[in-house]
Amino acid sequence: MTKPLQDKVAIVTGASRGIGAEIARTLAGAGAKVVVNYLGSRKAAEAVCTGIMQSGGESLAVKADVSNSAEMRQLFDAAIERFSCVDILVNNAGVLVSRSIADIRDEEFDRVLNVNIKSVFYALREASTRLADGGRVVSLSSTVTRLMLPNYGAYAASKGAVEQLTRVFAREAGARGITANIVSPGPVNTEMFTTGKSEETIKRMAGMSFAGRIGEPEDIARVVLFLVSDGAGWVTGQNISVSGGVA
Ligand code: NDP
DSSP: OOOTTTTOEEEETTOSSHHHHHHHHHHHHTTOEEEEEESSOHHHHHHHHHHHHHTTOOEEEEEOOTTSHHHHHHHHHHHHHHHSOEEEEEEOOOOOOOOOTTTOOHHHHHHHHIIIIIHHHHHHHHHHHHEEEEEEEEEEOOGGGGSOOTTOHHHHHHHHHHHHHHHHHHHHHGGGTOEEEEEEEOSBSSHHHHTTOOHHHHHHHHTTSTTSSOBOHHHHHHHHHHHHSGGGTTOOSOEEEESTTOO
């Protein structure tokens, strides 16, 4: 039986761990050949690829710092060299510094903006000329852009920019049949969310969702799969909250 993403090639940035790893596995399960981008977690990225290959899929782990324009170009080069084209781009890599505006240091603010905004800008710039006609883009934002959570100023600002870049790209690339959408998760059970948080804080934040739990990476990956599928061809420029009702 033909799979929904048969013969499609996907790049997932930051796919060594967390939500990105699950998106990579999910797209591969739907038949896509997946480029698993990573920066520091080589073994984890290779394990994601091994899992995909053991399930009969194809994948390639590529190290690239996506906040660097030359490395982003090389990431697209590697994907095209191995799989001939790129049909799907998932802008997932991101970092969080959780600190109040009063306390955040210059270098921390720069790091959040560099990784979260520049990565998406560089990827969309490459995608403008190198994503196949009819291609798909999904960028990961966060429900924090709809809330006013203390300590999330830099992160929320960076994700606001991710949303705007992706929306404008949707408009610019629309004539080629490309769609671009944003997925905004609420709290998700990954290192980014759990690191440095007490059980009590996690429980309190879980209480923000209607189901009283935090999200799992699978909850997010399923929605990304829909947005990159043929069935979502008339959905573009949208920001989909995937948060169990958080915002
Ligand atoms: P994790 O911290 O678990 O994983 C982050 C991933 O990004 C890793 O694979 C890491 O790679 C990669 N990464 C970080 N910096 C770079 C870089 N410069 N170049 C390449 N890769 C990089 O994060 P999550 O899975 O939780 O988050 C994924 C996305 O979802 C992010 O954009 C995040 O902002 C967003 N999000 C997460 C939420 C949550 O609660 N978890 C909620 C809302 C949004 P490596 O380890 O190899 O360096």
